Amino acid sequence: MEQRQNERVGSVCSDISFSTHSGYYPMIEEPVEKAAQLISRADALLIGAGAGMGVDSGLPDFRGPQGFWSAYPPYERMGLDFVSLANPRWFAEDPELAWGFYGHRMGLYRRTNPHEGFDILRRWASRRPLGGFVFTSNVDGHFQRAGFSTERVVEVHGSFAGMQCIRDCGIGIFPGAPIEVAIEPTTMKAIRPLPACPECGALARPNILMFNDWGWDSERADLQHRNMAQWLESVAGARLVVVECGAGQAIPTVRINSERTVRLCGGTLIRINPREADVPRGHISLPVGALAGLRLLDGRL
Numbered sequence: 001m002e003q004r005q006n007e008r009v010g011s012v013c014s015d016i017s018f019s020t021h022s023g024y025y026p027m028i029e030e031p032v033e034k035a036a037q038l039i040s041r042a043d044a045l046l047i048g049a050g051a052g053m054g055v056d057s058g059l060p061d062f063r064g065p066q067g068f069w070s071a072y073p074p075y076e077r078m079g080l081d082f083v084s085l086a087n088p089r090w091f092a093e094d095p096e097l098a099w100g101f102y103g104h105r106m107g108l109y110r111r112t113n114p115h116e117g118f119d120i121l122r123r124w125a126s127r128r129p130l131g132g133f134v135f136t137s138n139v140d141g142h143f144q145r146a147g148f149s150t151e152r153v154v155e156v157h158g159s160f161a162g163m164q165c166i167r168d169c170g171i172g173i174f175p176g177a178p179i180e181v182a183i184e185p186t187t188m189k190a191i192r193p194l195p196a197c198p199e200c201g202a203l204a205r206p207n208i209l210m211f212n213d214w215g216w217d218s219e220r221a222d223l224q225h226r227n228m229a230q231w232l233e234s235v236a237g238a239r240l241v242v243v244e245c246g247a248g249q250a251i252p253t254v255r256i257n258s259e260r261t262v263r264l265c266g267g268t269l270i271r272i273n274p275r276e277a278d279v280p281r282g283h284i285s286l287p288v289g290a291l292a293g294l295r296l297l298d299g300r301l
């Protein structure tokens with residue numbers, strides 16, 4: 001999956017070599033001050049976000065099977081972890097199981113409000129002369145909910161905003177907004193009727209990239225990638241800052257995009273992450289949660 005995404009990071013920069021290295025700051029005061037100065041002087045802001053961004057809104061981050069199972073005890077009884085469930089095979093083999101899993105997440109994301117950190121980022125981006133752009137692996141649509149234009153967001157793993165037909169009848173991606181799914185909580189199985197394609201009546205699935213997912217319709221994400229590439233071209237030579245929040249190493253798509261962007265397009269990466277805050281040499285590491293880090297920085301601007 002990562003390989004697929006890596007190939008798309010943007011047409012602006014062509015180098016593909018990549019190295020990780022730690023430049024960890026034991027004290028946070030100095031990097032916070034430095035990061036705040038960089039943000040205040042930046043012409044453009046690229047925002048990277050991973051699962052850790054949603055944790056401060058109250059969303060589970062599914063770290064490890066125990067974290068996932070404590071959120072969803074029925075799956076522990078079934079012996080199914082997050083990776084086993086996030087697989088398109090269930091839409092064919094057990095649609096109630098598939099929609100129980102995805103329908104619950106869809107409902108949870110809709111009921112949850114994005115935290116104040118989203119507003120902070122939107123405000124920062126709106127005050128930069130060349131604006132901002134978001135690159136997120138989250139599928140919850142929370143950046144758009146917080147007021148970011150959908151033309152300025154890459155949802156690299158897709159979004160619940162879109163649905164697709166598992167028969168691939170030609171309808172393409174259709175809106176997910178009207179779809180609601182009732183779930184039996186003791187089994188986590190969806191209750192029929194299940195979401196259906198409005199064109200052919202076959203089962204619908206979310207337009208979200210799953211594991212071993214060869215049927216994902218990437219048209220929407222491809223357009224978003226082209227938008228980002230254009231934006232990066234428009235900010236070439238400008239002072240770019242990348243603020244990355246809660247993007248971990250388990251599926252490092254967002255981290256790779258952040259590091260590659262600053263390496264190839266210039267600028268500084270500010271990585272906010274309580275557990276995996278290592279950054280390439282010369283960049284800034286803030287080993288705190290997303291909301292705490294954003295508030296700290298906002299207080300200095």
Ligand SMILES: [Zn+2]
Pocket residue numbers: 165166167168169170171197198199200201202
């Ligand atoms: Zn269809």
